[in-house]
Amino acid sequence: MMARLKRRAWLSAGNLALGILLLWAGWHLFDWAVLQAVFLPDASACHALEGAGACWGVVAEKYRVIFFGRYPLEEQWRPLLAIFVMLGLLGASAIRRRRGRRLALLWASGLTVFLLLLKGGLFGLANVDTPRWGGLPLTLMLTVFGLGGAFPLAVLLALGRVGRWAALRALCTVFIEIVRGVPLVAVLFMAAFLFPLLMPKGWDIPSLLRVLVGIILFAGAYMAEVIRGGLLAVPKGQAEAAQSLGLSYWHVQLSVILPQALRKVLPALMNSAIALFKDTSLVIIVGLFELTGALGLAVDGDPKWRAFALDGYLFIAIIYWIGCFAMSRYSRALERTT
């Protein structure tokens, strides 16, 4: 009894100390981020802070470069609209319970509009080449198109790896394990330096497309392992029953096995999507200016604002955090309903 009381007392003393510490830290954070912070794009006010408060002014000053990279200034309503188109598509697919042909049509038209807005060259929109693309639209584009390309590749690789053909099994296994064994940076280097050597002389595939192919190969290998787990979890009887009904291999896989397998691994696939969203930040290493790279672009060359890169990075971290957190919460909600 005494021992328990003593424990209780220690526990609450610890609680109190921790609580006070947290309150103190929380107050300082609030003080730094809000009370003392400079929200206006006033560099001299930011410098006058000497670190006592956050300089969100760097975002207010540089938001165009941060969000749109090197996209031509007078055309920036287009990437802005493209962001909303993409967010609308994602929102519509998340909210609506009915999946199927209409959703597919919506995505097809939505992505066409998205690309048309960014690229232009039609309907009187000025042409903007891919090296000028950047910021948030580029992050969204790499994530969504990366996932869209990686998913079918992953399904094929997974089917190949659990299939009956030994040669195909070996090939898929070797590909998956090699890609999973190397860092994404190495794959991006391949996209940047090796792919051009594979093209006939004079062919110039835009860097963006090459990097996208690299991302698809990388994410495809990881997702293949997730899907393989799902395929192995579907009872053997399912395939045998479908086969005995006289269905072909592809018919069995597409309408019997895969739907069950994918439902089982939906949360894990969602994790792959979150990982890919975060991994797109690496493309700065091969010279594409998505959200993370665009901030460097905005402040590195500007002596007035260079000192406030930290505040800019924190702002971007908040954007990524919201995206990832929303996705993981959505994944949990899906788990409960299916």
Add this chain to the structure above:
Amino acid sequence: MKLRAYALQALIVVAILLTLYGLATVVAARMRGLGVEPGFGFLGQRAGFDIGDTLIDFDAADTYGRAFVVGLLNTVAVALVAIVASLLLGAVAGLGQLARNRLFARLCVAYVELFRNVPLLLQVLIVYVLLIGRLPLPHEAWHVFGDWGPDVWLSKSGLSLPWPVWSNGALILERPVLGTFTFSGGATLTPEFIAVAAALTLFTAAYIAEVVRGSVQSVSQRQREAALALGLDEAQTLRFVVVPQALRSMIPPLANQLLNLIKNSSLAVAVGYPDLVAVADTTLNQSGHAVECIAIIMVVYLFLSLLTAAIMGGWHARLLRRQGGSA
């Protein structure tokens, strides 16, 4: 029927091998066209660049091959430090999420949610900018442990600490001394190293915490109750009953996280810490041997991955053997 399947498979394999051979020929021809002779002979040539952070002696007169060794050692160094630190932090945060102290548990959950949902690259950059921007110049360095503790200094040039060296056949502790511009003597961890190691640790530990939490929760509540009923206290229950059982299901996903950590150490290139990838990047831009440099990166990481997987697999097998059960 069987024969046809074999024939088709053979055909696929031959077609893929031929394609690879064809691509290799094309690449070799293109490289010769650019005036670069394919092959690893260039590793013996003079590198001509300096490396800021080295564990073995290196200067611009040394070869590309030695530069790669320097890079590999740096990769291993930063990965080892981050592995040890993230295992410790991950274990604390993972068990902490289940702690009876609600406040501490909440704090651990908040930590995991915060650091898992921000890209690692961004975390590396944030820590780096923080260090570079907020630390004092060397001649105003912070004396970390005060004037009486061990001689550890923190400044823009990094963390300088005493380091044992051989001198006249005896091992002595050499202390860092402030020169005109920076510290000399002892050992110095550069801000780049600290940024990469710290960000890798914070990021990976958040994932390890989830692995630890999941495994501990998967141990049946009855086991815990039985242990408490036998008179073990809370700490003993955790140490002798819960953790040994949790370890079994913990090691495979833990191995995965360590593999990720090693691969993620390649982000060092973003802040200029000279790891293997950074050295390869410089070399391929300078010498044009892109294919060879990428091949070296891939082979080294595959080897490191296999090595880690083998070590963790061996540990897992030994644990299962000793506990005499199946996972």
